[in-house]
Amino acid sequence: MNMPNSSTAPNANEYAGDEVSAIVLDPGYSTTRAGFAGEDVPKSVCPSFYGQIGDDGDSSRYFFGENSIHNPVGDLQIKNPWGSDGIVEDWDTATKIWEYAITSRLTGSKPTDPTKNGLNDANGDAMEVDVEALEQSEKPLEDSPLLMTEPGWNSTKAREKYIELAFEEWGTPAFYLHKTGALAAFASGKASGIVIDVGASHTSVTPVLDGMVLRKGVQKSPLAGNFVSNQIRLSFKQSSPEIPLTPHYLVASKTQVDAGAPAQASYKTFATPPTESFRRHEEERVLTEFKESVVELWPGPGRFSNGTNEEIAKNQPGRPFEMPDGWNQVFSSERFRVAEGLFDASAALTDADSPKPKDEWCIPRLVQQALTHVDADQRPLLLQNIVVTGGSTLLYKFNERLNYEINTIYPSTRNKLIAPGPVVERKYAAWIGGSILASLGSFHQLWISKKEYEEHGSNIVEKRCR
Amino acid sequence: MASGRDVRDMLGLPIGADAPKAALQKRPKPAGPSRLPKGVAREVAALYGERPPPVAVYEEKKAYRAKRANTGPAKKWVRQSFVNQARPDGLVLKHWRRKRDPEEKMIGNGEGEDTAMEDRENEEPYVESSGEFLKYNVEPEMPAFTDEEYEAHLRSDDWSREETDYLFRMIKDYSYRWAVVWDRYDYKPAENSSLAVQESTANGEASQALAALPFAQTRARTVEDLKARFYHISAKLMKLHIPEVQMDADQYARYEMLTKFDPTLERNRKTLAAALMNRNMDEVKEEEFLLAELQRINMAANRLDAEREELRARLEAPLPNHQSQAGLQSFTSSQALQALFQQLFQQDRSKKRSSGVGPGRLSLSGHDIIGTPTSAQQAQMSAANRRQSMAQQVPQTPIKNLPREEEFRFNVSTHDRLTSGVSFGSDKLLKMRQAKSNVQTQKIATALQELGIPDIIPIPTARVADVFEGLIAKVSRLLDVRKVREKEEGECRVLEAMKKRLNGDTDGANDDADKNDVKEEKDEIADSQEDGDADADGDAENDEDNDEDNDDDDDDADADGDEDADGEADEDAEGEEEDDDDEDAEGEDDSRVPSVRQVSEAVSTRAMSSVGHKRSASVLSQASNKSSKRARR
Ligand SMILES: Nc1ncnc2c1ncn2[C@@H]1O[C@H](COP(=O)(O)OP(=O)(O)OP(=O)(O)O)[C@@H](O)[C@H]1O
Numbered sequence A: 001m002n003m004p005n006s007s008t009a010p011n012a013n014e015y016a017g018d019e020v021s022a023i024v025l026d027p028g029y030s031t032t033r034a035g036f037a038g039e040d041v042p043k044s045v046c047p048s049f050y051g052q053i054g055d056d057g058d059s060s061r062y063f064f065g066e067n068s069i070h071n072p073v074g075d076l077q078i079k080n081p082w083g084s085d086g087i088v089e090d091w092d093t094a095t096k097i098w099e100y101a102i103t104s105r106l107t108g109s110k111p112t113d114p115t116k117n118g119l120n121d122a123n124g125d126a127m128e129v130d131v132e133a134l135e136q137s138e139k140p141l142e143d144s145p146l147l148m149t150e151p152g153w154n155s156t157k158a159r160e161k162y163i164e165l166a167f168e169e170w171g172t173p174a175f176y177l178h179k180t181g182a183l184a185a186f187a188s189g190k191a192s193g194i195v196i197d198v199g200a201s202h203t204s205v206t207p208v209l210d211g212m213v214l215r216k217g218v219q220k221s222p223l224a225g226n227f228v229s230n231q232i233r234l235s236f237k238q239s240s241p242e243i244p245l246t247p248h249y250l251v252a253s254k255t256q257v258d259a260g261a262p263a264q265a266s267y268k269t270f271a272t273p274p275t276e277s278f279r280r281h282e283e284e285r286v287l288t289e290f291k292e293s294v295v296e297l298w299p300g301p302g303r304f305s306n307g308t309n310e311e312i313a314k315n316q317p318g319r320p321f322e323m324p325d326g327w328n329q330v331f332s333s334e335r336f337r338v339a340e341g342l343f344d345a346s347a348a349l350t351d352a353d354s355p356k357p358k359d360e361w362c363i364p365r366l367v368q369q370a371l372t373h374v375d376a377d378q379r380p381l382l383l384q385n386i387v388v389t390g391g392s393t394l395l396y397k398f399n400e401r402l403n404y405e406i407n408t409i410y411p412s413t414r415n416k417l418i419a420p421g422p423v424v425e426r427k428y429a430a431w432i433g434g435s436i437l438a439s440l441g442s443f444h445q446l447w448i449s450k451k452e453y454e455e456h457g458s459n460i461v462e463k464r465c466r
Numbered sequence B: 001m002a003s004g005r006d007v008r009d010m011l012g013l014p015i016g017a018d019a020p021k022a023a024l025q026k027r028p029k030p031a032g033p034s035r036l037p038k039g040v041a042r043e044v045a046a047l048y049g050e051r052p053p054p055v056a057v058y059e060e061k062k063a064y065r066a067k068r069a070n071t072g073p074a075k076k077w078v079r080q081s082f083v084n085q086a087r088p089d090g091l092v093l094k095h096w097r098r099k100r101d102p103e104e105k106m107i108g109n110g111e112g113e114d115t116a117m118e119d120r121e122n123e124e125p126y127v128e129s130s131g132e133f134l135k136y137n138v139e140p141e142m143p144a145f146t147d148e149e150y151e152a153h154l155r156s157d158d159w160s161r162e163e164t165d166y167l168f169r170m171i172k173d174y175s176y177r178w179a180v181v182w183d184r185y186d187y188k189p190a191e192n193s194s195l196a197v198q199e200s201t202a203n204g205e206a207s208q209a210l211a212a213l214p215f216a217q218t219r220a221r222t223v224e225d226l227k228a229r230f231y232h233i234s235a236k237l238m239k240l241h242i243p244e245v246q247m248d249a250d251q252y253a254r255y256e257m258l259t260k261f262d263p264t265l266e267r268n269r270k271t272l273a274a275a276l277m278n279r280n281m282d283e284v285k286e287e288e289f290l291l292a293e294l295q296r297i298n299m300a301a302n303r304l305d306a307e308r309e310e311l312r313a314r315l316e317a318p319l320p321n322h323q324s325q326a327g328l329q330s331f332t333s334s335q336a337l338q339a340l341f342q343q344l345f346q347q348d349r350s351k352k353r354s355s356g357v358g359p360g361r362l363s364l365s366g367h368d369i370i371g372t373p374t375s376a377q378q379a380q381m382s383a384a385n386r387r388q389s390m391a392q393q394v395p396q397t398p399i400k401n402l403p404r405e406e407e408f409r410f411n412v413s414t415h416d417r418l419t420s421g422v423s424f425g426s427d428k429l430l431k432m433r434q435a436k437s438n439v440q441t442q443k444i445a446t447a448l449q450e451l452g453i454p455d456i457i458p459i460p461t462a463r464v465a466d467v468f469e470g471l472i473a474k475v476s477r478l479l480d481v482r483k484v485r486e487k488e489e490g491e492c493r494v495l496e497a498m499k500k501r502l503n504g505d506t507d508g509a510n511d512d513a514d515k516n517d518v519k520e521e522k523d524e525i526a527d528s529q530e531d532g533d534a535d536a537d538g539d540a541e542n543d544e545d546n547d548e549d550n551d552d553d554d555d556d557a558d559a560d561g562d563e564d565a566d567g568e569a570d571e572d573a574e575g576e577e578e579d580d581d582d583e584d585a586e587g588e589d590d591s592r593v594p595s596v597r598q599v600s601e602a603v604s605t606r607a608m609s610s611v612g613h614k615r616s617a618s619v620l621s622q623a624s625n626k627s628s629k630r631a632r633r
């Protein structure tokens, strides 16, 4: 027998575990995470963007997965099924993306899977085959229960859509829907807390009590990763001379140039160039790189625009960044400015297309708002468990700043930030929480079974998943 | 078997902690935990910088693993179908289990109560029934009421039957988590609400209707409203089911709690709690500051109390019949002991005094008492206090009063206060020759020489000392007067010179008048010599300071002494005041300290101003000079 140590999995009896090879699906604006419950990272992380050639209709072709959407094919458009309100808008393609995320790496593809030969098949054909062969075995999730995550503000309609999708399209034997906020808290081992999730399209603040989301307190704002990207674009545009943003696919070869000097690179030419949306998506990759390596948040005390803080920031050593075409520069205090808008709306860069964000969208205000909608007795408890999650919280010094801001609003309570160090745990907290939940033996009784769904209809999700 | 101890013994090595210590020294301390994750090349790790790498790096841990014990051929595992007993719908899920061997008994994790149904060789689908997690399926206990009960006792104008039912359902669903119940509470009255109130049956489809119809909400209920309603009903039901008299202690306590719930009180409490949380940084800082201050004051107050207590213990005489009443018990406190000590000391002294020489019963010396921590305070006691305390102490010490002539004969003296240690009479005499300033000392010395008094007086008895003291007092007064005279004369000369320069006619008359004036003054001072007392023990330090100041300011060397004396007088009076203050206010409050400082400052400025006044007067006008002279007199 192996000696138990930190690297061996605990005995299932110790944590009331009982794995039923459930699949956990955590769709987000930037990536869709899927994997088997009980594992500690999602096996399948796919971009939520998809490629499309041709206009909507039968003749259009769809591309999913990292490999195909970054391929500069002529007329390729890059789209995203999520709406601006943080709720899925384009259900048909969202279904396909999620199915791709599940089947490409978890369950294996079935003969009728449109993603397998979807490059050639028209979408309609695949559907026809599905309808013709109404065989259980041909559905992708035939013997795996499915746990899906949803944003805290999901509409009733969208939730019903989820359950219909799971049972009708994928044929799952059991289904459950849980909010990302509560799951992220579970991932940190907390049943109660306030979850601050700064993702790509939305920042959300979710108070969770005993594993249940307090709906009145859920706050969201569009100031998240994409907002920071736009701020960087603006910053590039507004600097003089303008900083060129050339994505990788355009560059054939580059030569080294001095800092600030114009790039000397040879560029690729395309017979039919990819669309503007493709370019934008590729630029986004460069910007994410920029966010990872250059952008920094002013850690406090005070805001970045306060007093001499900008001066202090200027005197700190800058950070170099090299564009794909070789252009490079050391970024000094401007690297603080681009993310400052997350905390201080008046510090955000603006232009004609991007007006000043609302004050109540800033993270400190969201936290404040969330707490005012929670029973006064619970507030100190929540503030003791501030769970930080989402990819954009990886911005350098984000936690320091958040800590400072919260302590300024609530100086008299004991505020504790819980921010897992490992990148994976921060980015995939909701998935990990789902993985924990769905592998518990005591969770079995919560599943909505196919039988129940057939009895009560899709409305059952409102009653059971709350 | 020889233990390490035995071996060491045989080899003649010291037994004990020597060997492990050496081993400890040999092993170098690991130099801090290295931040580098294992399994990553140093060059790669150097590229990380201070940020976490955007891609997760997994380190391969080489943890210790025990060798696998061979337990026979590999066991087979199957995906076993099972139903969960907690589920009503018989959902079949699959989990991995050891394959059941018909020959062997189940070795698996032994979970669930396996049904008797056993499948033999043939692969009949077997469905395990798992009740392992049934225990987690807890249903909250809820008070229940019938329709009649509701109609009879539980009706409320504010709450319809439907809403009450809705509330109960919510509480059950969320297991009494009030914060969640309130959060999710979203009651929408059905369309025909008036009708619905009439029909008293609990209609199951109410929730359906509620969910579907987007009707205007009646009004937002607060947590307190919900709680009040629920507790009210619970209490009523409790009373209905078990009459108050039959309740046991537990039940009655619960009943009391339920009936005593006051929503307004609760609401106020929450508003206060929220207000407390929403304070800003300044307010919190202020509170922290105030709390610290309070703590400081409390501590100071305790200390002050203790000090006062001690002081009182020293000042107040023990009651005469104190000890006889209480016996030994009265000496348990340090205060009482202190009093006893005092008393014994007095007795001892008087005994010594009466018996002359010979060792006392107790070898106590005054030093013992005076050397106690508060001796400084005691020394600072105001004269009034001192006299009072002595007056109190006198009756209890049996002093043998000798007639006056005997006292004189035996050279017995009584003292108000004894200084510590031994002092020589000659020292005392020498001390009297010393004045505050060197100039003055010199002057005294010359005066004494003129009188023919030797530097060393052969037999410095106490009486001689007394006489000498009187003499010195007179001498210093004489010197003072002399100084005044010289000064006046000098001024007169200056004024005369000025006058002469102005008009040569009148100066003779004026001069005469001035001389008369001075003479008069001299007589006056000579008369008053007896009652005046030279400021013998002033605060030496302060005086010297003053002296220096004056020396700096003064161009007139003669005026020096005069002002000196003035300053001393002031300082002396002030010193007394300060001492009084100190005794009262020590450690009481900081605010007192500045006041004391203010007093002393005021006094010193007063002194300064008087000095300045004098000087300007002497230089400028005769009239003001005269007036000031009069004032001084
Ligand atoms: N190291 C990093 N530093 C800064 N930003 C990062 C980093 N890594 C990822 N991001 C940003 O985080 C975002 C993705 O975060 P996340 O995966 O939590 O979003 P999501 O869950 O897919 O989106 P949403 O929650 O809005 O639906 C992207 O905008 C990406 O640019």
Ligand SMILES: [Mg+2]
Pocket: A028, A029, A180, A197, A199, A200, A390
């Ligand atoms: Mg997210």
